[in-house]
Amino acid sequence: MTTILVINSGSSSLKYSLIDIDDERELASGLVERIGQDVSAITHTVRPDAGGEAVVAMLDASYESERAVADHDAAFVVMLEQFAEHGPALAEHPPAAVGHRVVHGGARFYAPTLVTPGVEEQIEELAVLAPLHNPANLAGIRAARAVFSDVPHVAVFDTAFHQTLPPAAYTYAIDAELAAAHRVRRYGFHGTSHQFVSEAAAAFLGRDLGTLRQLVFHLGNGASVTAIEGGRSVETSMGLTPLEGLVMGTRSGDLDPAALVHLSRRAGYSIDDLDALLNTRSGLQGLAGRSDMRDILAGRDAGDPASTLAFDVYIHRLRAYAGAYIAQLGGVDVISFTAGVGENAAVVRAEALATLGFAGIEVDHGRNVERRRGIRRISTDASAVAVLVVPTDEELEIARQTSRML
Template identity: 65%
Template sequence: MSIVLVINSGSSSLKYELIDVEAEQTLASGLIERIGERTGRATHTVPVTATPSVERTEAPSESTRELPIPDHTAAFQVMLEAFADHGPSIELNPPVAVGHRVVHGGKRFFEPTVVTDLVKINIEDLAELAPLHNPANLQGIEAAQTMFPDVPHVAVFDTAFHQTLPPAAYTYAIDADVAEKYRVRRYGFHGTSHKYVSQRAAEFIGRPLAEVKQLVLHLGNGASITAVDGGRSVETSMGLTPLEGLVMGSRSGDVDPAVLFHLHRKADMSFDELDDLLNKRSGVLGLSGTRDMRDVLERRAEGDAAASLAFDVYVHRIKGYVGAYFAQLGRLDVISFTAGVGENAAPVRAAALAGLERLGIEIDEERNAERSGEIRKISTDASEVAVLVVPTDEELEIARETLAAIEA
């Protein structure tokens, strides 16, 4: 009885994964897109599995439907139809709980939380800190409760892992009364990924998590770095929102706040336009015209100047954070790369850590160039710091935390 349904609800999308937590096995997953548009798209995937409780399949199967999906409740109905038509049977493999990814928990939620009416009120209240995410997350919770009324629902917050940040790390140096009134502080994000990867890294090097000082670089379309000391987040690059920190697919990361004042005064840009600029038209996209690091690497290899600059800015920012967080930790045992770019872009990994041999960090070129879906070491045997590539599994971590919350 360890099956959990994990839900990641966006404003116009719904991702789901049915997971056997004890076996650490995905039984099925899916993505429902374009919710609320004229025609939606639903994809359901059943992987190869040898779990006795589910139907055996010889090869992964994927089914796709296009149909109107007016809202999230309809999306859940489409999901249930996919399970009924393509398996595995929800009736034979009923989830004991539903785990929901919720982006922003503010400072109120520091652990996985069973959803109650009060919890939903708080998620809605925190929407002002994550207006693009929390309302959609709440929609998913309410729709799921309609479809699965007899099992507990658990909210797992992206920010929760970072509740261990010390005051010196989460406090911004602005007027204290203003900060308190408007809840301005560093919260951090990608918490489930940073937690999962830091645990896997400690296991891989064969040391107790409580003894390990490490950096986790979550490099995807969104990107963040976290310093983890003994399993606790002590420094992280994202702040009040997911905009601060590293250069990302379309987000600027760190920028002088006075740039906004300058553009407002000189270019007559409104606050909404500035928000759009930094979140949707900056980062790798703003520098190169594409947000996809694969395209950047291909164009860079062909001598494209814009792509080369985007790459250089991207890795320059990462290297600066690695050095800063090394200083905060005082010692470093492990650096882990994860997420789409971190797991697949060998040139990014190599350039981000190049020249850091004096810090005990040395990449093995051949190991770094290897492609694998498994956790692996890419540093040399002489490197004092183990450098790893660790495939993240946020859904499994959400499922684990959901199960732990209902068993507590």
């Protein structure tokens, strides 16, 4: 058995997964939340046949606890304790490598990359383009390299899948010299998820990935859509940062940039004020005072006008992007929905595609509202376009890319 440890380090969290890459199955996973606060929440889950109590029960065995976890170094100590106490024992399943999620790789990183001190420096330099993400990713890398010093560490970048964007798609129409000097262009994000879902969709349909025109909607608290032709990203909604594009939980998505000039001049908003507004007080949160789609749908069902408007704005943007990307592709063969909202909100899927019958898209109501695990088709048998729900597995994709790189 060859195992890969996958690390997704956030500003106040550490998410980890131990994967048997030979069989592509997860042995265990965990999450340390609220790092640096008075009390941190810890969850460790062991999968069936991975060892420990899960073997006996033949069900996932989940263990929850709380304690103070000061920083990411301390979080890694907690992770090791969870493996030692609840299994599977890392001594019996030692990681052959550690794969790390890194949000922003700029134009420099277009493939899984072996982490060296020089690579760490470049990730740190790119923090100017992702100040909420790259520093946290780097903290996880450094803590992991201190603990697992005898195995290779591989960085897998969210932006890498979108390095195939053509210049017409990634270029912003501003002063070219200024843009080049400050690296202002579209990079795209959620690339690991978009790649995993597009490949899984092709395999599920028994189709050659290289022949398919696909749209993948990654709809979670962060949301993006990517047009994929022949397995290559050719257009995506997020841009220089993860702020552009679709309406999200707390992020605005597309906005007339002159609105920011207006707010600066008329409301006295500083750069930091505008940054906080667009990233934390906009999107569904800004429109309805709640960022979770489940709360928006409950409010809409109860007749709340703000929730109804928020839902309508959200759907309007999805339809606009779907239509634009179908035009860019010259048609579409497969549309997939993934992530928390995409996998679970049937009404969002139905409404997003409700006006696209002209493109040969027919959603089957019964299939769409059915709730079951795994990849499934929700379009009618007569639909010219296959519409799928594809659970994403970014950890497995990171493990795959780490293994391939090695």
